[in-house]
Amino acid sequence: MWFEDVPLGEKTILGSYTFTEENIIAFARKYDPQPFHIDRQAAARSIYGGLIASGWHTAAVWMKLMIAYRYGRVAAGEERTQANYVSPGVRDMRWLKPVKPGMTLTYTNETFAKRDWPTLPQFGLLEGKNEARDQEGTLVYSFINRVLIARRPAGSP
Amino acid sequence: MTDLLHFEDFAAGQVYALGTHVLTADEIVEFAQQFDPQPQHLDPAAAKDLLGGLAASGWHLCALAMRMIVDGLFGRAASLGAPGVEDVQWRKPVRAGDRLSLDAEVLETRPSSRAGRGYVRFRFSMRRANEGGNAERVMMFVSTAMFALRKGNA
Numbered sequence: 343m344w345f346e347d348v349p350l351g352e353k354t355i356l357g358s359y360t361f362t363e364e365n366i367i368a369f370a371r372k373y374d375p376q377p378f379h380i381d382r383q384a385a386a387r388s389i390y391g392g393l394i395a396s397g398w399h400t401a402a403v404w405m406k407l408m409i410a411y412r413y414g415r416v417a418a419g420e421e422r423t424q425a426n427y428v429s430p431g432v433r434d435m436r437w438l439k440p441v442k443p444g445m446t447l448t449y450t451n452e453t454f455a456k457r458d459w460p461t462l463p464q465f466g467l468l469e470g471k472n473e474a475r476d477q478e479g480t481l482v483y484s485f486i487n488r489v490l491i492a493r494r495p496a497g498s499p
Numbered sequence: 500m501t502d503l504l505h506f507e508d509f510a511a512g513q514v515y516a517l518g519t520h521v522l523t524a525d526e527i528v529e530f531a532q533q534f535d536p537q538p539q540h541l542d543p544a545a546a547k548d549l550l551g552g553l554a555a556s557g558w559h560l561c562a563l564a565m566r567m568i569v570d571g572l573f574g575r576a577a578s579l580g581a582p583g584v585e586d587v588q589w590r591k592p593v594r595a596g597d598r599l600s601l602d603a604e605v606l607e608t609r610p611s612s613r614a615g616r617g618y619v620r621f622r623f624s625m626r627r628a629n630e631g632g633n634a635e636r637v638m639m640f641v642s643t644a645m646f647a648l649r650k651g652n653a
Contacts, residue, residue, distance in 0.1 A: 372562075372566070373562035373563070373565050373566045374562070374565045374566065374569060375566070375569055375574075376569055376573060376574075376578060376580075378580065388579075389579055389580075389616075390580070394580075396565070397580075397581060397583075397584075398558070398561055398562045398565050401558060401561070402533075402534040402535070402558045402562065403534070405534050405535045405556070405558050406533070406534045406535070406536075409535060409536055409537060427537070428539075429557055429589060430588065430589060430590075431557075431586065431587045431588040431589050432587045433585060433586050433587065434583070434585065435583050435584040435585075435587070436582065436583040437580075437581065437582055437583055438582075440580075
């Protein structure tokens with residue numbers, strides 16, 4: 343998929359991920375070892391009343407699901423090219439509801455803007471609205487992603 | 500635990516140095532295999548044309564920064580978590596062998612409408628040491644974190 347092929351205003355379901363006590367603690371021990379992320383007893387005494395996932399864990403899972411979705415499309419023949427993505431950054435990350443063991447989040451992405459990127463004219467910038475919702479449909483996490491994707495080379499179909 | 504940093508201990512303009520970390524290729528690949536399995540984060544050969552060689556996932560840099568924040572600051576503070584991050588900038592590719600330092604600048608503090616806590620807004624900057632002794636900023640984000648108040652929190 344080239345920059346030109348990305349549809350605007352179309353919501354895509356990227357996939358779902360179930361947070362467990364095991365994967366919450368494993369991530370947090372490595373990257374965010376605060377008591378309410380790694381220690382069940384301490385978490386029970388915290389303002390959260392129990393273990394919650396690191397916000398960066400919730401964020402990294404989006405990337406995991408996005409890549410699995412994109413590579414899956416190519417493997418299934420639904421996209422012809424395997425785009426590489428480079429991102430200058432993201433914004434407005436909001437952790438709206440604590441993520442607890444047993445919660446399954448479904449992540450979506452919707453491109454809302456396509457912009458030129460003058461320093462790398464062979465690329466264009468996509469901006470997308472991203473959401474993760476729990477089983478009840480409640481919004482748990484949202485952010486805006488920004489990613490550079492190659493434009494269709496001249497002569498390419 | 501009275502020596503923990505509380506909301507009242509933070510003030511705009513403070514800068515905390517949060518240590519250094521030398522990133523390894525194994526760390527880059529391990530994170531990427533789990534969360535960001537793109538060639539530029541997994542395979543030095545495939546990574547050549549895109550970012551000029553193996554480079555860490557931006558999300559890995561955020562997670563690494565969080566670890567340095569906990570080890571260097573939040574671990575000795577009455578941290579209550581964070582509602583979000585305003586602005587993450589991945590400014591330069593970060594590679595194996597890079598010596599990374601992190602600092603936290605307090606931008607503002609404000610009390611919460613909920614009793615017993617307050618908000619501290621930080622700019623976290625990850626910098627890479629260069630041979631000349633200079634440091635270039637490779638990544639930054641602005642984030643608001645919650646801390647317990649010291650008073651009324653006995």
